[in-house]
Amino acid sequence: MGSPEAERRKQILKAAVEVFAERGFHRTRVSDIAKRAGVAYGLIYHYFESKDAVLSSVFDENWAVFLKVLKEIRDASDKRTGEKLAAIAELLIDALRVTPALIQVIIQEISRSDRFIEAPKIEAFQEAFRVVKEIIAEGQRQGEVEADSDPWVMAYLFFGAVEAVCTGFLLEAIPCRTEEDAARLKRTVTRTVLSGMLTAAGQEKLKPGHVG
Amino acid sequence: MGSPEAERRKQILKAAVEVFAERGFHRTRVSDIAKRAGVAYGLIYHYFESKDAVLSSVFDENWAVFLKVLKEIRDASDKRTGEKLAAIAELLIDALRVTPALIQVIIQEISRSDRFIEAPKIEAFQEAFRVVKEIIAEGQRQGEVEADSDPWVMAYLFFGAVEAVCTGFLLEAIPCRTEEDAARLKRTVTRTVLSGMLTAAGQEKLKPGHVG
DNA sequence: CCCATGATTGACTGACGAGTCAGTCGACGC
DNA sequence: GCGTCGACTGACTCGTCAGTCAATCATGGG
DSSP states (O other): OOOHHHHHHHHHHHHHHHHHHHHOTTTOOHHHHHHHHTSOHHHHHHHOSSHHHHHHHHHHHHHHHHHHHHHHHHHOTTSOHHHHHHHHHHHHHHHHHHOHHHHHHIIIIIISSGGGGSHHHHHHHHHHHHHHHHHHHHHHHTTOBOTTSOHHHHHHHHHHHHHHHHHHHHTTSSOOOSHHHHHHHHHHHIIIIIHHHBOHHHHTTOOTTTOO | OOOHHHHHHHHHHHHHHHHHHHHOTTTOOHHHHHHHHTSOHHHHHHHOSSHHHHHHHHHHHHHHHHHHHHHHHHHOTTSOHHHHHHHHHHHHHHHHHHOHHHHHHIIIIIISTGGGGSHHHHHHHHHHHHHHHHHHHHHHHTTOBOTTSOHHHHHHHHHHHHHHHHHHHHTTSSOOOSHHHHHHHHHHHIIIIIHHHBOHHHHTTOOTTTOO
16 A cells, blocks of 8 residues: 555545546646645645646656556567557557546646646657557568558557547547447447558458457 | 728737747736737737637637538538548648648647637537538448448547647657648548548549558 | 654745726827 | 827736645654
8 A cells, every 4th residue: 555655645646637637737726636635735735846746747657657558568579560559549448438537637738738848748748659659660560561651650640549539538429438338449449540550461360350 | 901900800819829839828928919919918808808718719710711611521522532531631731831830729729728628619629520420421321431430439530640640740740841741741641541441442533642 | 751753734925917997199070 | 170989008906826834733762
């Protein structure tokens, strides 16, 4: 369970994610976070430098985990390119169903928003894109991905498509409550996005359902 | 050129788009807009109800134009599904090159951001998605688009992919300064995204370069 | 039992910036 | 010339938080 200090910290971050998702970062007051977490106003400043730092921590700590998994997928030698990309899409769709508020905060308050333009967050985002680009570029070398498209652009297309689905879900335009919803969504996303990127060779031997 | 009043209004909106793109909506003060437009602070309030109303006008007026073109594309009886979707992608990529600041503001400050969750903007966005969905659904009826994927989800995938490319450009990760850049980008986007959605039949007779 | 250390509290302050408004200026009709 | 009307000005007001800090409480060690 970690030290009681670490628990308090988590408790505050959890509350912050909730209220950020509900009202947006700018409209939530620090007092809202404190109220939701059941702690005094001032305590927030015992654990965090500023309101911005709270949002930053939400992002940094979760994005690091995401990046780690992303790199594991990239380096999995037993997976083909299509499977790797499908795994990423599935990872994100699962995350969406399990922790929608967190995904919403990351999408709405960080990837988007003026804050975006700020320094180290861009770098963190780019790193994820870079990993996807590397998977795609490797796939091109293996003849599994269309060779004459820019892997950077494809990486953006891939991420963007998945992100849009997340947004659609958050807007309640795309249902994804149940396992079945999620499975169907994964199938549509992987089939549509991947079959546009993979060559015929790249589509062989994929698990049924991934493409086709 | 319109009445001098209308010109003043445009002048303020133009300045607003510029500073919103540079600093983000929340970080720009009304005085920044006034300074950039070369008018007095108070004049902003002669033409607009509030700072929010300025952003709202930026969106409303430009989105209406976009929607109009979108519907024309949908209703063009001389175009096949693939061509229609390609036309939309090309429209957006051109807009990106011609008015990057405007696109940035629409993406960052409206489609994203907490503001999003607010009332009539969602509806406006959904309307665009709906038009794309209608194009796709019609394509499915014609046998030009994969029949067993949800047209809504595909519409989101399509838009999201294009939007991500715009974001990549704004981040300077994807170059799109010259005509050649734009042409290459259009080709990659249409080829990748469309070939994932279209059936073999739907890919026949497309202009070379669109898919393939 | 007492003190020290650090978590915890919440009333308070100070800055910032949206929106107001009393007044100026220039054009135009009479 | 003179008055009116509306564009235009920018100093000021006023609410809203982010962030501070002095005081309190819980603990564990001596």
